[in-house]
Amino acid sequence: MDRKNFLTMVGMSAASFALINCIGCSKSSDSGSSSGVSGPTGVDFTLDLTASANAALLTNGGSLKSNGVIVARTTTGAYIAVQQSCTHESYPLVFQGSNQQFYCNNHGATFSQTGAVTGGPTNKSLTTYTTVLTGTSLRVHS
Template structure:
């Protein structure tokens, strides 16, 4: 085998390997990383006296737990939605002053009830139930 044949063979092999490894990395991939599916069978409790949950003791505060964004509205109610945007799985933030969830990545916006109000997605967020009992906040499907 001469140098030209060797390089052609190696180039074909490398190209084949690259194509095979990228078959599952497209936008429609079902990998967990690119998934826009919400957590299912959600049922967890947050102790509102725990320092890890301190942001929920103030109106407008929020945190992420168990794949769920849990927030305390400006009015003091607790709400919970999936943690990521329906468009490309980008993380959401809660903006209490605007009473909405916002995707910093692409600008999608959602009401406090998870309804899409702007941006590149047309799918609403999954909303979870919340219930306060004393100092415990339960979030569940």
């Protein structure tokens, strides 16, 4: 085998390994799209804050997931709602009340409480939803 053939084989092997690693990292076939993942549309639901299932929202910094949305209570007591999935590759987000941010455990993307990107591999902000508190009912809608 001559030098040119050897270098060609090494280069092809390296490219193959890189391709396999990139494909292995993807959650789905369209997850690598540059447009990012959007949140659900047509959102409109109400949470009864007296129900035990929604008790996390009675504490500042608490959150819960419902209908593809994370509903959270900020450290100042305001209610906020954003899409549940990261805009990078649609992995689930968590609300970190003490850090006042949404965080993706998969690739480390971070988002402010307003849904703006603050770090990580994505450049697309989260879809946000309107919250309206009436008595003990919290309505979340698009």
